[in-house]
Amino acid sequence: MLARKHLFTPGPTNMPEEIRRACDRPLEDHRAPDFPALVEPLFKDLKKVFCTQTGEVLVFAGSGTLGWEAALTNTLSPGDKILTASYGHFSDLWIAMCRDFGFEVEVIEGVWGEGAPVDDYAAHLAADKNHEIKAILACHNETATGVTSDIGALRKAIDGTGHPALLMVDGVSSIASLEFRMDDWGVDVAVCGSQKGFMLPTGLAIVGVSQKALAAADGARCGRNFADFKSMLKSNQTGYFPYTPAVTLLHGLKESCRLLLEEGLENVHARHHRLGEGVRQAVNAWGLTTCAKERRWNSDTVTAIVVPEGADSGAVIKAAYENYHLSLGGGLSKVAGKVFRIGHMGAVDDIMMLSALAGVEMALADAGITVELGSGVAAAQAYYRETR
Template sequence: MTSHAGRHFLQIPGPTNIPDQVLRAISAPTIDHRGPEFAALTHELLAGLQPVFGTSGPVVIFPGSGTGAWEAALVNTLSTGDRVLCAETGHFAALWQRMAVDLGLYVDVIPGDWRHGAAPEAIAERLAADTVRTIKAVCVVHNETSTGVTSRVAEIRRAIDATGHPALLLVDTVSSLGSIDYRHDEWGVDVTVAGSQKGLMLPPGLGFNAVSAKALAVSRTARLRRSYWDWQPVIEANRHGHFPYTPATNLLYGLAEALRMLRTEGLPEVFARHARHAEATRKAVQGWGLDVLCADEREYSSSLTAVLVPEGQDADKVREIILERFDMSLGAGLGRLAGRIFRIGHLGHFNDLALTGTLAGVQMGLQLAGVRIDPSGLTAALDILREPHG
């Protein structure tokens, strides 16, 4: 391995770079998770998470990954043999579908080309055809981390409502929460799934479910087996500031600091910063003469940009050169996109100069890999970044 000076550029779309102040918070001494100091922390965290999810309802925190939070969303709301409707928008949407099958659910899939988000019209068509109401939930990934495509959740909610169908709406926000505008209550989402390691600027290790009143009521009669992932004991223990298991105490310290940082900057400003960095990245890609994977500009992601390499080129070779020469990690193409794309993460604790360095490294790496590009791509990004903002 080559030795590099300076900090490694971690430009995958999660886990993201962790702010120094969050790292310092995590390093504090562990306290008694049954004591009054911890109870106060729990109440502070639960109140602080609500505006990030856009909800006034409960947010359940699990020690676990986003995948665990997927499972919690399913097992608390469904019973063996129930049907769920899933939009296949990318690798992670497909993994969630596979989990549903493994749990004993019947999965109806709306296939996709991985360049578009979930189509509200297609979801409405499937639900309208379900006249006997056998579909119990619709599963959508808000921001598909494998493709850089964002589904239009508010439009999907309106499409569901137009059919009069009672299906629950379950939404994965693992790579959008805290980076892209999201409104659990306003958009009528029943369960929102999230993880700690992306827009919340933490290490992996915490999973979240924001839960609607409708989903909470359904959970009392749902019959999929659950124990660790059961919402009810967590919500009950949270009333007193505690958890029914040993919580990830030091990650919760970090979460408190991350929430403070988001409040200080202001969520609208956080979302605007991410959108601006995403626009600058796309300008660079287009300036290089390459294609952004997302094919609908309404669905561009503010968290990451997936870049298609030309035919005959290997995206993984580009990534390998960039890692070796410039000590920067980019996201790989997953599933059917392996070798065809690389992904630039621009979410979390990130600023203009960090993006400038990232795009300069990508441009040099593309040139070293023999990909024919127009070097004015970086200049196009800088034209966006030098404009005043705020």
């Protein structure tokens, strides 16, 4: 029997054929004289995707987690004070990492299902008269709750207080899918990975770095080597890497940027919005709710769906995978068992989404959660037809 697996996790995402072919090549010499011909245009394209003209984009072999680590260790010194907020599994993991590195972390208790609490950030910054806070951390798209935060508003709030701290943003599940404006939002370090909006295999940490963050690196005393911004940038400026790069993935990344820029970033964002809205119409038709508490928090890359009281979202995920080879995202930490997640990120179209929604309906029914079969699919179909 044809054993096709259907990938609707919020990362890894589906890899387009063009990217798969770009990666499928003989290995090559990363010290060859023509290697810069691959790297130099790639960095130009990455800057376009991150919407930065003044910053740099660095690519490390690793994943988003390495990007978090690089952000902290390149710009801060042990004991430095960080302001951040807890509003989901990934914001919490970054907080835990900050503590592991011995930073002093001031945590605003946010709400799971809401975005970055901008007013609270502003109040903490305004109270920090001596500018002891050196970095402000925020997760742009909380993949665990399906919530997108307003980073532009956070920037305005920071500017309103005149606070000089660096702004570091987790854009792992937003960059290359949702609007992300590194320069306009004054983001000093923007962290991404290859396996989400870039539609590549896991294996790259892709990190946008402002000139302010690079200047901070000069005084930052945290230990670092592999993910050192300055040595990476120095080599990149000659068209090379300080050590063996993941060349195969760099070819894939080049193709990914080509696809994104050819479609146009605004169109990429609009496509994700449409796909996400169709999923939300389906959720509504099922009589279920999203973890995102208000419309303004809805993420266009992932929808976290709350199962009815007493039901187990794990049973939905298990039924989807075992019965239909459909991979969905599970509920993480605080929302384990309570939500399941549908990824609508990267190389996805209407028909793919409709098939995923049909699979979800069957899995819900198999898990004993009553939904009218076809109701969500019909709602999404109507929306996709209307907005074609």
